Amino acid sequence: MNILVCLKQILDPEVPVRDFAIDGSGLQADPNCANQMTNIFCENALETALQLKDAHGGKITVLSFGPDSVKDSLRKGLAMKANEAFMVLNNTGHQPDSAATAKVLAKAIGKMEPFDLVLTGREAGDWGAGQTGGLLAEELGLPYSAFVDEIEPEGEDRLILRQQTDSGWNKISAPKPVVASITNSDHNLPRIPKTRDIILANRKPLTSWSLEEVGISEDELAAEQQKARIKLLSIPEGKSDCEFIEGDSLEDKIDNLAERIVAIARSV
Amino acid sequence: MNPSEATREVLWNISNGWIMYVLLVPTMAIASYGVWIRYKSWKQGLPADGRLDQPMRRLKYLWNHALLQRRNLRQKYAGIFHAMIFWGFIALTIATIVVMIDHDFGVPIMRGAFYLYFQSLFVDLLGLIALIGVVMAGYRRWKSKPEKLVYTDEASWIIIIFAVLMVTGYLLEGWRIVATNDPWGAWSPVGYTTGALFAPFFNIETLEVFHVLFWWFHLILAFGFIAWAPFTKMLHPLTSALNIYASNLEPVGGSLKSIDFDTAEIFGVNDLKQFTWKDLLDLDACTECGRCTDACPANTVGKDLSPRDIILDLRGWLHKGSNGEVGLIGSTDALQSDRLFECTSCAACVEACPVSIEQLPKIVDMRRFQVMEEAEFPETMQGAVNSIEERQHPYSGSQFSRADWVKELDIPHASEAEGAEVLVWAGCGASLVERNQNSIRSLAKLLKKAGVKFSVLGREEKCTGDVARRIGNEFLFESLAKENINTFKKHKVKKIVTACPHCFNTFRNEYPEFGADFETYHHSEFLGGLLKEGRLKITEASERRIALHDPCYLSRHNGMTDEPRELLNNVSKSPITELPRNRKNSFCCGGGGGMSFVDEPSDKRVNHERAKEILATEADTVAVGCPFCTTMMEDGINANKGDRKIEVKELAELLNEAIPDE
Incomplete structure (x- = not known):
């Protein structure tokens, strides 16, 4: 089976609050305020693909759209034992939204050999939109299932996708090729790459395409971005007040506290 | 009776003594074979650099720890009886060699005063000491039975054979003294007494028969033992000595x-083939003592x-x-x-x-x-390693940045600090854990009070790699070491002070191999120097009763046990409370080797064990010199102290308290 896993590189979601910064445009996070790392749900997707490959054979390709630093994410993917890596270089300095990303990924996929299964993460730890998988399926004209945590082959031509729901899960039978966005579960915790594989990952093929090479111009990309625009991004100001509730006895204090809470609740 | 002619007849009462020499051939052949197969097994190991250099230093080490039994004697009972047996056997071996030189080589040295004082009196008494040692060993193995011993038949047989050899030796000596009416017999008091016990009950002819029988028994047992020894832990007189000679002469902290x-x-x-020959020799040097x-x-x-x-x-x-x-x-x-x-x-x-x-x-x-x-190791450690890979620090989830502790202190970054004497390296443990930020701030304040010009790296600091290296990710350690060394070179850093013994150890002992060319000081060392030079003066000694917890990476890994004590000397009016396990014998806080990032089972926590040891003293303050120790001891003390008023303080915090702002 031929599997493609899309990896998104994001700003460390654990960036300490006081380090987090917005760049000069006021529209996006400052990419230098923390380290870049692979989105965890994308790693869950890769782990799901690796388990499928371990059990049933096949080939895994990782693909990313982003600045030059996405090579680190792709190398890590190769170290986890993906076979090949591709990237579309984004040197516009702008962070694309889900629709633009889906468009670029679909163009890149069009240049590659056909896949049986295309995986994305459920959502990314930066914006959390959770749109790219579905939009990508739309661009590719393929069936799609979201919130999948387990995939099994069903005969030669179909796959069974287990989809998490609020009350349990659905098992969906889908024809290949299919797009799925992967959520995390106990059994797709991303593996730690072995050091030997980290070293060998540097010798595996990594192809980098420009936007032009996949057939989309910077203007087209910018036009795509116009569909949903960010007007302003700001960091909420944290405010805290401390007030001591007095009282002669414990009961007194409790009464005063209750009164105070009611007063505050009314004023909000 | 001329004492200058005093001696005894060798091989008295023994005919066909030549059989002994014949038996010696297979004995030595078997023993040599035993040693040779062990030697061959060590040779399969990889090369070990620098384990046979500096012969004078190594011989001195051998003198102290093999011959004088220094390390061995650190333990009272077992150390003492071992030394008794060891020294006794050394004396007996020398005495046997003297007999050989005198009798077989025909050099008459077993004569006169030397015969009386050494060969008779001294060896006779040392033999008794060894015998008492053997009895003590037997008592421990069969009566007191400490849990840590390995109970094997082999070990029991060794003690039995020793005892039998010594007892028969004294019997033989005693019977010879009585039978020959040896005029110098009293110079061998133990043998003489043994003989005297038999004299009233047996005639000389009977004793001569006993003597012949026991002589051959003693000989065959001794030869048999010599042949067997290399196949048992009694190879250790050879392997342990070799191992002590090939010891690591560098600080333990630099031994990876x-x-x-x-x-x-x-x-x-x-x-096994991936170990060095010294690692393999280590295995055969083990005496199973369990320390x-x-x-x-x-x-x-x-x-x-x-x-x-x-x-x-x-x-x-x-x-x-x-x-x-x-x-x-x-x-x-x-x-x-x-x-x-x-x-x-x-x-x-x-x-x-x-x-x-x-x-x-x-x-x-x-x-x-x-x-x-x-890639199979505890998940929590994987988290730490992962975080070091992604963020260059192991504290995943920390809400602090490396630059936070510097705020309001006005300390220049290394890139803009012309003429700075030193670079203060905070390390992840101090900058990213809120509690420890006060420790590193105290260090900075002290340096300011002393007028030391210093700089920091802030966000340019990366984990030194200590945690990664101890967990086992050498690859990650090496890349961090190289990156940090590049940063130091870029800013022309020549001297570093750090309050973290782990960073300190890594810089001082491990970075030089990767091209580091700067000096590193633990803050206890550096601040101590400032006190000595008079650049810092303690003006307000406290009333604190301070118990000092020695950090492993300072005390054991680097032999630095005086530095924190000298620093604390005048901080309080009361002397330092020494913990039962102190200095190089200190007990770990539980936080090294990546264990800070592991959840220990609640009933098996190293820091609690240490906290209880501290709480058994009268101390009201625990002095620590390491960010890991600070966190671990604070957790341990708080969980066990009950109503007791006791707090954990970093060395710099204590010193800073004693030197108030002007």
Whole structure:
């Protein structure tokens, strides 16, 4: 089976609050305020693909759209034992939204050999939109299932996708090729790459395409971005007040506290 | 009776003494074969650099720890009886050589005063001391039965044979004295007394018969023992001495080997052949005494890790020839992977070993295999390693940035600090853990009070790699070391002060191999220097009763036990409270070797064990000199103190308190 896993590189979601910064445009996070790392749900997707490959054979390709630093994410993917890596270089300095990303990924996929299964993460730890998988399926004209945590082959031509729901899960039978966005579960915790594989990952093929090479111009990309625009991004100001509730006895204090809470609740 | 002619007849009452020489041939052949197969097994190891250099220093080490039994005597009962047996046998061996020189080589040295004082009196008494030692050993093995001993038939037989050899030796001596009416007999008081016990009951002819029979019995037993010894732990007089000679002469903190990632076929060790010859010699040097496991903090709190059993199980494989296809890790109970990851890398085992066995590097070697070849190690440690890879610090989830502690202190960054005397290296443990930010701030304030010009690296700091290296990710350690060294070179850093003994150890002992060319000081050392120079003056000594907890990476790993004491000397009006386990014998806080990032089972926590030891003193303050220790001891003390008023303070905090702002 031929599997493609899309990896998104994001700003460390654990960036300490006081380090987090917005760049000069006021529209996006400052990419230098923390380290870049692979989105965890994308790693869950890769782990799901690796388990499928371990059990049933096949080939895994990782693909990313982003600045030059996405090579680190792709190398890590190769170290986890993906076979090949591709990237579309984004040197516009702008962070694309889900629709633009889906468009670029679909163009890149069009240049590659056909896949049986295309995986994305459920959502990314930066914006959390959770749109790219579905939009990508739309661009590719393929069936799609979201919130999948387990995939099994069903005969030669179909796959069974287990989809998490609020009350349990659905098992969906889908024809290949299919797009799925992967959520995390106990059994797709991303593996730690072995050091030997980290070293060998540097010798595996990594192809980098420009936007032009996949057939989309910077203007087209910018036009795509116009569909949903960010007007302003700001960091909420944290405010805290401390007030001591007095009282002669414990009961007194409790009464005063209750009164105070009611007063505050009314004023909000 | 002319004392200058005093001697005795060698081979008295023995006809066909030549048989002894004939028997000596197979005896020596078997013994030599035994030594040779052991030697061959060590030779399969990899080269070990610098283990045979500096012969004078090594001979001195051998003198102290083999001949004078210094390390061995640190333990009272076992140390003393071992020294008694050891010295007794040395004397007996010398006496045998004297007989050989006199009788076989025909050099008449067994004469006169030398015969009387040494060969008779001294050797006779030393033999008794050895016999008493053997009895003490027997008492321990069969009566008091400490848990840490390994109970084998072999060990029992060794004691029995020793006892029989010594007793028959005295019987032979006694009977000869009586039968020959030896005029110098009283110079061998033990033998003389033994003879006197028999004289009233047996006539001379009977004693002569006893003598012949027992002489041959004694001889055959002794020769048999010599032939057997190399196949038992009684090879240790040879292997332990060799091992002490080949000791690591550098600080323990620098004893981990690097890996050449371009050429290494395997990262870490899962097969005996991946150890060095010194590692393999270590295995045969082990006398099974159990002091390492006794000292091990993980073992003390009830975990399964046992450094002694690791050594013995590895030796088991060495003696079987190999560990075959299976691999060492997981092949026995002691070699289970999860046990290897219970180690805090405190090196108490290494320090406790009387024969210089290095357990810690072997544990790290096997951890390396698990981490780099198998990627199988505790999840919490994986989290720490992952975080170091992604964020260059192990504190995933920290809400602090490396630059936070510097705020409001107005300290220049290394890039803009012309003429700064030193660079203050905070390290992850101080900058990213809120509690420890006060420690590093105290250090900065002290340096300002002393007028020291210093700079910091802020966000340019990356983990030194200590945690990664101890967990077993040597690859990550090496890349961090190179990156940090580049940063230091870029800013022309020549002198570093750090309050973290782990960073300190890594910089001082491990970075030079990767091209570091700067000096490193632990703050206890540096601040102590400022006190001595008078640049800092204590003006407000407190009333605190301070118990000092020695950090492993300062005391054991680097032999620095005076520095924190000198620093604390005048901080309080009361003298320092010494803990029962102090200085190089200190007990780990439980936070080293990546264990800070592991949730220990609540009933098996190393820091609680140490906290209880501290709470048993009258102290109201625990002085610590390490960010890991600060966190671990604070947790341990708070969980165990009840209503007691006692707090954990970093060395710099205590000193800063005693030197108020002007």
